[in-house]
Structure formats: structure tokens, C-alpha cells
Amino acid sequence: MSKAGEDEGVPAGQSPPPPLLEGSAAGAKALSKLSTVSSLPGWTKVSCPCCASEQVEPLVLVMLGEKVGPDTKRWLIKLIGTPKKDGGAGLLAHPGKDATGDIIMVSAQRCTLLRAAEELGLCRTYRSGDMEVFSYGDRDNFKDSGNMEAFLTSAERQFIVKNELDGLRAQKDLRVPGLPDNFTLRNRDNIWRKLESVGVIVNTFPLHNPNKLKNLGEAWYSGYQLIQPLDRVNEYFGSSVAFYFSFLDFYTWSLVPPAMMGLFIAYSSGDDQKEIPEAGSQVGEIQEDSGFVISGHMILAVFSMLWSTVVMEMWKRRSASLSYRWGTLNLAERFAEPRPGYRGELGTNPVTGRVEPLFPEWQRGLRMALVSVPVVGLFLGLVVLGMMCFYWGEARVQKLHTDWDSLLTQTLLYAPSVLHIVYTNMLATVYNTAVQSLTEYENHREESAHQNHLTAKVLVFTFFNYFAVLFHIAFFKRDVPLLRKRLASLLIVSQLVNQTTEIVIPYLVDRYVSSPNRNEKEDGSEEDKFRNQGMMPPFPGLFAEYIELLVQFGYLSLFSCVFPLTAVLLLLNNLTEIRSDAYKICKLFRKPFSPPVGDMGVWQIAFEVLSFVSVVSNCWLLVLSPRLQEKCRRGEMSSTDLLLGAVIVEHLLILVKVIIAALIPDEPNWIRKKKEQWEYKSMQALRQ
Numbered sequence: 001m002s003k004a005g006e007d008e009g010v011p012a013g014q015s016p017p018p019p020l021l022e023g024s025a026a027g028a029k030a031l032s033k034l035s036t037v038s039s040l041p042g043w044t045k046v047s048c049p050c051c052a053s054e055q056v057e058p059l060v061l062v063m064l065g066e067k068v069g070p071d072t073k074r075w076l077i078k079l080i081g082t083p084k085k086d087g088g089a090g091l092l093a094h095p096g097k098d099a100t101g102d103i104i105m106v107s108a109q110r111c112t113l114l115r116a117a118e119e120l121g122l123c124r125t126y127r128s129g130d131m132e133v134f135s136y137g138d139r140d141n142f143k144d145s146g147n148m149e150a151f152l153t154s155a156e157r158q159f160i161v162k163n164e165l166d167g168l169r170a171q172k173d174l175r176v177p178g179l180p181d182n183f184t185l186r187n188r189d190n191i192w193r194k195l196e197s198v199g200v201i202v203n204t205f206p207l208h209n210p211n212k213l214k215n216l217g218e219a220w221y222s223g224y225q226l227i228q229p230l231d232r233v234n235e236y237f238g239s240s241v242a243f244y245f246s247f248l249d250f251y252t253w254s255l256v257p258p259a260m261m262g263l264f265i266a267y268s269s270g271d272d273q274k275e276i277p278e279a280g281s282q283v284g285e286i287q288e289d290s291g292f293v294i295s296g297h298m299i300l301a302v303f304s305m306l307w308s309t310v311v312m313e314m315w316k317r318r319s320a321s322l323s324y325r326w327g328t329l330n331l332a333e334r335f336a337e338p339r340p341g342y343r344g345e346l347g348t349n350p351v352t353g354r355v356e357p358l359f360p361e362w363q364r365g366l367r368m369a370l371v372s373v374p375v376v377g378l379f380l381g382l383v384v385l386g387m388m389c390f391y392w393g394e395a396r397v398q399k400l401h402t403d404w405d406s407l408l409t410q411t412l413l414y415a416p417s418v419l420h421i422v423y424t425n426m427l428a429t430v431y432n433t434a435v436q437s438l439t440e441y442e443n444h445r446e447e448s449a450h451q452n453h454l455t456a457k458v459l460v461f462t463f464f465n466y467f468a469v470l471f472h473i474a475f476f477k478r479d480v481p482l483l484r485k486r487l488a489s490l491l492i493v494s495q496l497v498n499q500t501t502e503i504v505i506p507y508l509v510d511r512y513v514s515s516p517n518r519n520e521k522e523d524g525s526e527e528d529k530f531r532n533q534g535m536m537p538p539f540p541g542l543f544a545e546y547i548e549l550l551v552q553f554g555y556l557s558l559f560s561c562v563f564p565l566t567a568v569l570l571l572l573n574n575l576t577e578i579r580s581d582a583y584k585i586c587k588l589f590r591k592p593f594s595p596p597v598g599d600m601g602v603w604q605i606a607f608e609v610l611s612f613v614s615v616v617s618n619c620w621l622l623v624l625s626p627r628l629q630e631k632c633r634r635g636e637m638s639s640t641d642l643l644l645g646a647v648i649v650e651h652l653l654i655l656v657k658v659i660i661a662a663l664i665p666d667e668p669n670w671i672r673k674k675k676e677q678w679e680y681k682s683m684q685a686l687r688q
Contacts, residue, residue, distance in 0.1 A: 042094045043107070044081030051109035056092060057149070058105040060161045061530050063203040070099040072178035072200060077104060079168065079191070084112075087171040089164040096527045102202075103531055108161050113148050114139055116160040120596055121332030123324070124151065133330050133678055155238030155594045158206035162593045165192050165204065166340045169356075176200070186346075188355055193340045203534050206591045212236055213586060221582040228578065234326050237585065238594025244542050245578070246322055247315065247600060251549065252574040254311045258304065258556065259571045262564035265300060297625060301561035301618040302653070308557040308611040309657045313664040316604075320667040323598040329671070330678055331598050339447040341440060359443050372438045376457055379431045380464055386427065387469045390420040394482070417489035424465050425497055431461050432543070455602045458547065466490075466551050470559055471617075480624055484563050487555060491569045498548060499580065507588060539585060539592035546603045553607055557614035561621055615657060619650040 043056050064073060077095055082088025092107040117124070118136045125143040126132040134142060144150040148157060168191040175184055176195075185194060195201045216236055219229045228249050234242035323329040344357035393416035401409040435457040444450040473483045552570050560566035585592075622628070623646050631637040665672070 043092045044077065044094075046092070046109045047083045047090060048109075048111055051111050053110070056094075056107045057157075058094070058107055058207055058530070059154075059158045060106040060165075061203075061205060061207055061534065062104040062106060062165075062201060063205075063531070063534050064102045064104065065199040065202050066102065068102065068200055069178040072176060073099055073101075073104065075177045076195075076200075080104070080106060080165070084164075087169075089168055091161060091164055097525070101527070103527060105527075105530070106161055106165070108148075108157060108164070110146070110148055112164065113152055113157060113160055114145065116163065117152060117156075119332065120160075121330050122152075122156070122596060123327040123330055131324060131327065131329075131674070133682075153235040153238070154209065154212070155206075155234075155236060155241075156596060158591075159238065159593050159595055162204065162206070166190070167337055168192050188346050188357060190338075190340050190342075205534060205538070206593055207530055208533055208591050209236075217582075217586050221579040221586070228582075230322070231325075237592070238596070239323070239326050239328050240542070240594045240597045241585065241592070242326070243319070243322065243597060243600055244545060245582070246318070248545075248549065248574065248578055248581070250315055250318060251311070251553070252571065252578065254307075254314075255556075255567050255571040255574065258300075258307055258560065258567035261300060261303060262560065262567045265297075265564040297561055298622055300564055301622055304557050304560050305615050305618050305653055305657065306660070308553070308614050309660050310664070312604075312608050312611050313661055313666070316666040317664070317668055319599045319604075320671050324671055324674070328596045328598045330675070331596060338445050339450055341443075341450075342445050343443055359445065364442055364444070367442050372442060372457070375434060375438060376461065379427065379434070379461060382427055383424070383461075383465050383468060386420060386423045387472065389423075390416050390469065393419065414485070414489055417486055418493050420469070421490060421493045422497070425494070428462070428465055428547075431465075432458065435461075452602060455543075458543070459550075459602075459606055462547055462550065463554075467554055467558065474559070474562075474617075474624070475620060478624055480562055483559065487559055487563045487566065491555065491563075491566060494551075495569070495573045499576075533590060536588070536590045539589040541592070545581060546600075550603070550606055550610065554610050557610060558617040559621070561618055612654075612657070615650060615653050619646050619653065622646065622649070 046052055062076075064076075073095060077093045078088075080089050080091050080093040082090070084090040090109070090112045092109055094105040094107075095101060096103045096105060114134075114136050117134050122134050123131045124134045124145075127141045127143065132142070139145045142151070152160075170185040170187055170189045170191055172187050173184055175181070179198070179200070183198060185191060192201065192204075213236070216229065216232050219225070219232065228245055230242055230246050230249075233245055320329065338356055342357055342359070344359035346355060347358040348354070349356050349358065397409070397412045397416060401413055435454060439450060439454040439457065442453060444453060470483065470486060473479055473486060552574075556566050556570060623642060628637070628642060632639055632642055667675075
């Protein structure tokens with residue numbers, strides 16, 4: 001990179017390229033040249049002397065449309081740099097090489113970051129060495145508060161920048177220079193969303209630091225290490241990503257005990273190897289099994305129920321410890337600003353007294369009742385239709401196998417299950433796209449409400465789509481061999497499909513489509529390298545990853561007693577899943593924005609609900625035990641006594657789960673005391 005003021009091709013009056021953070025040799029060289037200068041060429045001016053710095057790290061890149069002119073770009077840069085009290089974002093902006101370019105680099109000054117840290121409720125290390133809730137007024141007593149790279153993680157700084165840009169709202173009706181006369185920003189319009197809708201802003205994404213990313217990859221997925229660098233993941237990708245990988249790691253190693261028990265039962269009995277090929281047999285054909293197999297079936301059912309409870313309670317404790325370490329244990333719960341996509345007529349908010357878009361609750365409820373609920377019901381009906389087709393195909397191949405009894409027909413026994421699994425996966429993909437539009441149409445004011453309604457819709461469909469056929473086979477058809485065959489098919493086919501769609505296809509697209517285009521400009525300027533990051537596909541989020549883990553957890557806790565090798569297959573899958581997911585987020589997609597979070601949110605509730613449902617499922621699966629069925633047939637036990645016994649066992653196990661949950665506190669004692677200290681100090685501050 002050239003020295004400041006010596007860049008060729010920069011028009012008169014325009015600023016030279018910005019000093020860049022160490023992300024390459026050129027970036028490092030530029031920083032070394034800036035170590036003795038007192039001004040930052042090209043960047044908008046800081047609003048206070050304490051924010052003056054000798055270097056600026058580009059955090060976020062804004063890509064503009066091809067037809068955006070210099071006037072529009074200059075207006076946007078000025079808006080980004082204007083202080084918040086005057087209607088701007090209070091950030092730092094740089095135009096790149098010249099005013100006609102299609103990018104704007106955005107960073108943040110110290111005071112903006114520190115005030116945002118206080119608003120978020122982040123905790124940081126105090127001078128005493130303890131973690132304390134950050135206060136802007138007491139900022140000088142917090143460790144590293146003068147060095148933003150050490151005080152806030154890379155992901156937190158980038159999220160704050162994005163949050164400030166998304167919060168830009170027009171203070172009055174105004175025209176944007178360089179745009180047609182018929183385009184006007186109305187009072188209280190969300191500026192960023194409005195400019196995106198007309199193509200002025202094409203993309204806004206956080207920038208990768210190549211050196212940090214390379215070092216993280218070597219410590220994460222490149223070697224043979226078994227321990228994930230979670231603190232470094234939190235620093236680079238943010239706490240929401242770090243919590244996912246932490247839970248994936250915790251859950252994977254928690255699979256070891258059920259996997260060992262499942263292997264022992266399967267090896268000792270030989271039942272799984274014997275019965276899976278004979279999937280066409282009826283329930284009566286497994287009633288001659290040995291007593292050990294039946295007792296193993298019962299033990300595994302009880303173990304699965306208790307295991308799921310202990311795992312979730314221990315995860316809560318680990319989650320609390322991680323959120324304390326990452327400074328997100330005490331995130332502020334405040335009256336949030338309207339989300340960028342929120343629409344409505346301008347009015348005065350009765351809570352804040354501010355002028356903002358308002359949307360009546362009755363209209364939202366009407367949209368949910370007349371549009372969202374029927375559409376969700378339609379997709380659930382398609383699930384039932386697919387299940388009926390599965391049973392029809394199952395009956396046909398069973399009859400074909402009975403008539404021909406060949407190796408080919410025996411293989412065809414799995415065809416209905418495989419086709420139905422592919423159908424359910426395709427239906428889930430279409431549904432997830434549809435509910436995104438549905439939830440946007442409902443027009444929720446706050447981002448948290450939007451995400452909660454979206455997640456609720458997905459969870460309802462997921463449970464119905466993936467588990468309805470298993471419950472129907474188990475409790476209506478009462479066909480244990482079919483249930484075992486179906487579960488085995490789900491575990492094997494789903495894992496193959498997921499690995500292909502999540503890793504193989506994105507890798508091939510990146511390797512043969514996107515990568516050649518990026519490599520053509522590998523020797524270009526820093527701006528070109530930043531721009532090349534925008535050519536990568538956006539990260540699809542963690543929604544699908546959590547759904548996959550939730551479905552796995554359901555298979556194991558609800559039905560693993562009929563297929564003891566469930567935990568084994570899941571353990572093998574997840575050992576590769578950790579590395580493949582890490583590779584995917586590092587190499588195949590753009591870096592995502594990651595908001596600070598203190599736990600897994602609604603997903604944790606979903607796992608706990610499945611843990612509770614597992615008691616009911618396993619108790620009634622025990623009723624299908626061959627030994628108990630044989631006793632009923634011989635008259636040694638009546639059906640009434642069998643059902644009554646199942647109800648009693650169910651209630652006893654629920655009581656045991658409640659006792660276990662009560663005996664294992666959700667938080668370690670030292671964290672509970674720390675939170676009480678924070679609450680006490682907060683009350684004292686309010687009194688003063």
C-alpha cells in the first residue's frame with residue numbers, strides 16, 4: 001500500500017486509501033508507517049479528543065450499487081460520520097480509493113463502542129480483577145478500556161457498528177443527493193433498510209482478518225486436537241456462534257455413556273444385527289427373544305430418560321460459566337428499538353414518548369390467525385400426506401418381498417423410508433423459506449419477538465415432520481421392527497444428506513465457481529481483497545444446525561431403546577460435524593454478524609421439552625416389550641394392569657427427573673453470589 005498522499009489515480013480533493021489492520025503484509029506495512037502520524041487520512045473525523053487514534057481497523061464493508069454516484073456516496077459517508085445527537089451513526093467511514101468506488105469501509109470510535117457496551121450490559125474485568133457490569137462513567141477503572149481490540153471482541157465491535165447503522169432513522173423528510181426526485185426519505189424511516197430496498201446499498205458485512213482466521217482454523221479444524229478453542233471462537237465469531245459450538249462439543253462427549261451402553265447391549269444380544277434385515281417381520285416374531293435383550297431394552301429406556309435430564313442440567317451450569325467468562329451473563333433487558341423491517345403509521349410510542357412507526361396489535365393477531373396459522377396447517381397436512389404415501393409404499397414392497405423373497409426385494413424394503421426421508425427434508429427446506437416471509441408479514445416490532453415467533457413455527461413443524469411418523473409406528477401400528485428400521489434409515493440417510501448439502505455442495509461451489517473469480521484479483525489492493533469477501537455466499541445462520549441437533553436429541557431420548565446403536569451413530573456423526581461446521585463457517589461463507597448472547601435462548605427450552613417428552617415416550621415403548629406382551633397373551637397380566645403399571649412408572653420417573661433438576665442448580669454457587677452482588681450494586685447506584 002502506498003504512503004498517505006502518494007496514491008496514484010486519486011482525484012484531487014479525495015482521500016487516499018485508509019490505514020488497514022494487519023490482515024496481510026501490505027496492511028501491516030501500512031500500520032507501521034502510521035505509527036508516527038497524528039491524523040488519519042481518509043477517515044471521517046472523530047467527535048471527541050479521547051477517541052483520537054493513530055490507526056483505524058476497518059470493521060464493516062458497505063457495498064454500493066453500480067449506479068450509485070459520487071454525490072450519493074459522499075452524502076452516505078457524511079451521514080455515517082455525523083454524531084448520533086445530530087441524526088447520524090457516530091461512526092468512522094472511509095470511501096476507499098476514490099469517491100466513485102462502490103465500497104465504504106466503516107469503523108467505530110472508542111466512545112461509541114464504550115457507550116454501546118454499557119447499553120448492551122456487557123461485563124468486563126475491573127481493576128480488582130473481578131468481572132463487573134461495564135459503566136461508561138467508570139470506564140477508566142476497567143482493564144484495557146483504552147484499547148478497544150483488547151476490551152471488546154472483534155465480533156462485538158462489528159455487531160455494534162451494524163447495530164448503529166441499522167438504527168439510522170430520518171429526522172425529517174429529505175431527499176438523497178443523486179437519487180430520483182420521486183425517492184424521499186420520510187420522517188422516522190429506517191434509512192439503511194430504505195436504501196437497501198432501492199439498491200443503493202447492496203451488501204453490509206463484517207470483514208475477515210486473514211491472519212486471525214488462519215490461526216483460528218489451524219487450532220480448530222486443521223489439526224488432530226480434540227479440544228475446541230472456544231474463547232478464540234467467541235473473540236472472532238461472537239458468543240452466539242461460540243455457544244453453538246460449545247453445546248455441540250458438550251453434547252457430543254455426553255453421547256459416550258449411551259453409546260457404550262448401546263454397544264454393549266447390541267453386542268451381547270446380537271438383536272440389532274438380526275432384526276434390521278428382517279424388517280418385514282411382525283411384532284409377534286420378536287417375542288421369542290432372550291430375556292437379556294428385553295431387560296436391556298428396559299434399562300436403555302430408563303437410562304435415556306435420566307441421561308437427557310442430567311445432560312441438560314449440567315449444560316445449564318456450563319452455559320452460565322461460559323457467559324460469565326465471555327461477559328454476557330448480565331445482558332441488559334431494555335425497551336428495544338423497532339427492528340429495521342418494522343412498518344407502520346407514524347405515531348407517538350406510549351412507552352417512550354418518541355415518534356416511530358406504530359402497528360396495531362389486532363392487525364398483527366389477524367394476520368397470524370388468517371394467514372400464518374392456515375399456512376402452517378397446510379404444511380402439517382403435507383406431512384400427513386407424505387406419511388400416508390410412506391405407509392402405502394411400505395405395504396407394496398412388503399407384499400413384493402413376500403411374493404419374490406430375493407436379495408433385490410429385501411433391499412427395496414428400505415426404499416419407502418429413504419424416499420420419505422428425502423421428502424421430509426425437501427418439505428422442511430420449503431417450509432423454512434415460507435415461514436421467514438410469514439413472520440416478516442406479521443410485522444413484529446422487536447427483533448426478539450420476531451425471532452421467537454419464527455422459532456416457534458419452525459419447532460412445531462420440525463417436531464411434527466420428523467417425529468410424527470415414528471410416534472404413529474410406535475403407538476398406533478405398534479410395529480417395533482418397522483420402528484427400528486425407520487430409525488436406522490433416518491440416522492444413516494439424514495446424516496448423509498446433511499453432510500452433502502451442508503459441506504460438499506458449498507465446497508464445490510466455492511472451489512469451482514466463487515474461488516476462481518476471487519483468485520483472479522489476489523494481487524490487487526486491500527480494497528479489492530475486502531470486496532472479494534463480498535463474493536462469498538452469506539452465512540445461512542445457526543437455525544439449521546440447532547434443528548439438526550434437536551432432531552438428533554429427539555431420536556436418542558425418545559426412541560433409542562428400540563435401536564441401541566443410535567448413540568453410536570450420532571457420536572460418529574458429531575465428531576465429524578464439529579470440524580465440518582468449523583470449516584464451513586471459516587472458509588465457505590462470509591463472516592456473519594453475531595449479537596452478544598448469554599445462552600442458547602429458546603433452543604435450550606426446546607431441548608428441555610424433548611427431555612420431558614422422553615419420559616412419556618419411553619414408558620409407553622416399554623409396554624411394547626416382548627416379555628410384557630407375552631405375559632398378557634398368556635394371561636399372567638391383564639392389559640389394564642399393564643397400562644396402570646406404565647402410568648405409575650411414568651409418574652415416578654417424572655418425579656425422579658424433577659428431583660434431579662432440583663438437586664443440580666442451574667448456576668454454580670459462585671456465579672449466583674456474583675449476580676446478587678451486581679444486583680445490590682445496581683440498587684445502591686439507583687439510590688445515589
